[in-house]
Amino acid sequence: MYKVKVENVSKIYDINRNRIAKVLSLLTFGKLYKAKPFYALRDIDFEVNAGDSVGILGLNGSGKTTLSDLIAEATVPSKGKIHINGRTSLIAISAGLNQELTGEENIRIKCLMHGLSEKQIADRYDDILKFSELGEFIKQPIKNYSSGMKSRLGFAIAIHTDPDILIVDEALSVGDETFANKCIDRMRDFQEQGKTIFFVSHATGQIRQFCNKAVWVQYGEMKQFGEMKDVVKKYAEFVNQYKNLTKDEQIEYKDKMVGIQMEESQHLDLPKEKINMNSVAIGTLLFLFMMFGIVFQIFSL
Numbered sequence: 324m325y326k327v328k329v330e331n332v333s334k335i336y337d338i339n340r341n342r343i344a345k346v347l348s349l350l351t352f353g354k355l356y357k358a359k360p361f362y363a364l365r366d367i368d369f370e371v372n373a374g375d376s377v378g379i380l381g382l383n384g385s386g387k388t389t390l391s392d393l394i395a396e397a398t399v400p401s402k403g404k405i406h407i408n409g410r411t412s413l414i415a416i417s418a419g420l421n422q423e424l425t426g427e428e429n430i431r432i433k434c435l436m437h438g439l440s441e442k443q444i445a446d447r448y449d450d451i452l453k454f455s456e457l458g459e460f461i462k463q464p465i466k467n468y469s470s471g472m473k474s475r476l477g478f479a480i481a482i483h484t485d486p487d488i489l490i491v492d493e494a495l496s497v498g499d500e501t502f503a504n505k506c507i508d509r510m511r512d513f514q515e516q517g518k519t520i521f522f523v524s525h526a527t528g529q530i531r532q533f534c535n536k537a538v539w540v541q542y543g544e545m546k547q548f549g550e551m552k553d554v555v556k557k558y559a560e561f562v563n564q565y566k567n568l569t570k571d572e573q574i575e576y577k578d579k580m581v582g583i584q585m586e587e588s589q590h591l592d593l594p595k596e597k598i599n600m601n602s603v604a605i606g607t608l609l610f611l612f613m614m615f616g617i618v619f620q621i622f623s624l
């Protein structure tokens with residue numbers, strides 16, 4: 324029985340960043356706004372068993388984080404379905420952490436979100452703090468933390484919330500080597516317990532050391548999924564070729580690939596549920612401020 328099954332999954336984002344157009348769209352029921360759909364991932368299909376450790380490989384902007392967010396259920400697919408047997412926990416730099424709250428408060432909230440009781444949180448708090456090595460900084464709002472400190476906190480919380488499926492997205496790339504090794508040791512404990520791990524890393528060395536399976540995504544498409552050795556071999560060959568290009572040729576290659584992504588996305592309909600609620604909230608607030616300003620001006624005349 325699979326642990327995670329990714330079934331023909333696509334993720335489409337709206338990359339029209341024009342906020343004014345978005346606000347106008349709210350006021351005109353979408354008439355003055357044209358969404359610009361973009362396939363960040365397209366028809367991804369694979370399945371993973373309990374005990375598998377899966378490396379996620381790909382150049383910058385290829386869709387690794389989007390894929391790990393989908394598996395962690397931090398975002399939903401635009402098409403297709405993800406079947407998960409178990410509880411996931413995502414570790415990415417500051418994933419799911421509230422910047423305004425202290426480390427201590429974030430521990431409590433994230434643990435509650437993972438279904439831990441107050442007693443379980445109290446019992447585990449010291450271990451989380453010790454693992455994070457944050458000391459007195461735990462009482463500081465995490466907006467004052469370095470990215471390494473946030474990653475340490477995120478890692479410490481995630482491994483203490485009993486996940487069945489651990490998703491580690493570049494979290495080890497920002498900390499120091501000693502901490503990264505400590506995390507790898509803890510991930511090995513998870514492996515020994517037969518848990519499933521997804522591991523996004525630019526360092527193929529770490530994936531070679533740690534994973535038995537790998538998936539290579541390339542500008543939204545799945546190039547290969549299978550045994551780690553086969554996938555890493557093909558990916559390394561590609562990266563070597565890519566590295567041999569001049570800087571200009573590399574940029575040209577990236578532009579061409581993104582151009583293809585854009586072209587293939589042109590005729591897509593943006594799924595209705597993808598309306599960005601932040602934009603809705605910002606638009607509504609701006610509209611209310613505008614109305615308030617107008618009324619204020621009228622009465623002060």
Ligand SMILES: Nc1ncnc2c1ncn2[C@@H]1O[C@H](COP(=O)(O)OP(=O)(O)OP(=O)(O)O)[C@@H](O)[C@H]1O
Nearest residue numbers: 336337338363381382383384385386387388389390
């Ligand atoms: N919220 C978003 N809105 C619009 N586009 C997005 C969003 N998130 C990601 N994208 C786009 O989707 C594509 C894949 O991004 P993603 O972050 O998954 O790539 P990545 O492989 O993790 O990159 P990196 O190695 O640089 O972290 C990129 O083109 C990116 O610009």
